[in-house]
Amino acid sequence: MSDGDDKYVVFETELDAQKEIADYAMTRIQQFLDGERDFDDAMTVEEYAVPVTVHPDGSITDGDGNCFGSHVQ
Numbered sequence: 001m002s003d004g005d006d007k008y009v010v011f012e013t014e015l016d017a018q019k020e021i022a023d024y025a026m027t028r029i030q031q032f033l034d035g036e037r038d039f040d041d042a043m044t045v046e047e048y049a050v051p052v053t054v055h056p057d058g059s060i061t062d063g064d065g066n067c068f069g070s071h072v073q
Contacts, residue, residue: 008068010054017049 011017025045032042052060052068060068 008060010052010060011049014049014051021045021047021049 009020011020024047028037028042031037032039050062052062054060058069062068
């Protein structure tokens with residue numbers, strides 16, 4: 001997940017990340033109910049959580065060795 005400034009967000013736990021994704025999904029569904037977003041867009045979930053390692057230099061790697069930029073907590 002990124003913070004809107006193209007910085008990745010690292011959560012303390014997987015559950016914290018899942019709760020953030022669910023909260024964002026509920027916001028999109030409410031926007032659909034309010035007529036501000038179409039149904040397909042509101043129901044599409046593109047965010048996901050993966051375990052990562054944050055290194056001292058701020059780089060982030062996942063279990064497959066993919067490297068991401070610096071992080072935001």
